[in-house]
Amino acid sequence: MIYATGDTHGTFERFREAYFPEQATMTKDDYVIICGDFGGVWDGGKQENKRLDWLEQLPFTVLFVSGNHENFDLLAEYPAEDWNGGKVQRIRPHVIHLLRSQVFQLQGHSFFTMGGGRSHDIEDGILSPFSEDFWEQYLYYRSIGARFRVNHRSWWKEEMPSSGEYQEADKILEQSGWAVDYIITHAAPNHIVDLLSGGAYGYDPLTNFLEDVRQKAKFHYWLFGHYHDNRIFEEKYVLLWEQIVKVV
Ligand SMILES: [Fe+2]
Known part of the structure; x- marks a missing residue:
């Protein structure tokens, strides 16, 4: 299952x-x-470790792709290893990060994974915690209700794939003949971004890339998150939030 x-x-x-x-x-x-x-890998604290232990004792294995809200500095500390045809990081023996630009074989089905996404609520900027006037700026932004994040505390540039990760993804899809059973991402391709936001959300390099994949690749279902809703578009694009749906 x-x-x-x-x-x-x-x-x-x-x-x-x-x-x-x-x-x-x-x-x-x-x-x-x-x-x-x-x-689940956010501050490395005691409570967080307890939560990860709780995930580990569940009867099933938890897999995840990255979103935009992940602590990429902490995630980078976990070594990568091969698992079912692709590269992963094991957070616990059965809590596993599926890296970007991979194709995994799970229970006889192929899954292309491409995590990442652009944060939307950062239009007032990214503060550096190391700048001299950080606290002054931080308190001022807080006082005016600015939409901002703090670099390496609540925002990481790695939320978006690197050029190398896009190249790797192209390569692995080429090797797969641009055909997989399932696509798992955080963000959506441009066409779906338009449908779900009525044109209100803009494109970015990742949604552009995913649009390219959408047009070229053959797949049964594309499952994604990020937009905090549970909806199906054009029968095969499945936006998930808190619902748990059966894939296989
Ligand atoms: Fe989110």
Whole structure:
């Protein structure tokens, strides 16, 4: 069994048995994939470790792609390893980060993964915690209700894929003959961004890239998160938030 869900942001209530009773028949060979904004590796603190231990003791394996709300400095400390045809980082033995630009073979189906996304609520800027007037600026921004983030505290440039990751993705899709069973991302391709926002959300290099993939690749379903809603577009594009849906 493979299920998928949307952004968890470090809160995993939805996986409690009361909300997800299907887990009664699942084993560690079954998966629940979080479509980005996992948020479970955020401050490295005691509570966070407890939450990760709680995920580890669930009857199934938790997989996630990155979103934009991840602590990419902390994530980078985990070594990468090969797993089911692609590269992963193991946060716990059964809590696994599916890296970008990979194709995994899971239960006889192929999954292309491309995490990342552009933060929307940062139009007033990114503050550097190392600048001399950081506190002055920070308190002023807070006082006027500015929409901003702090570099390496609440925003990381790695929220967007690097040029190397785009190249790798092209390469792996080329090797797969531009055909996979499922696509797992955090962000959506341009066409879907238009549909879900009525033209209100802009494009960025990642949504452009995903649009290219959308036009070239053959796939059954494309599952993504980021936009905090549960909706299906054109039968095969599945936007997930707190719902957990069966994929396989
Ligand atoms: Fe999110």
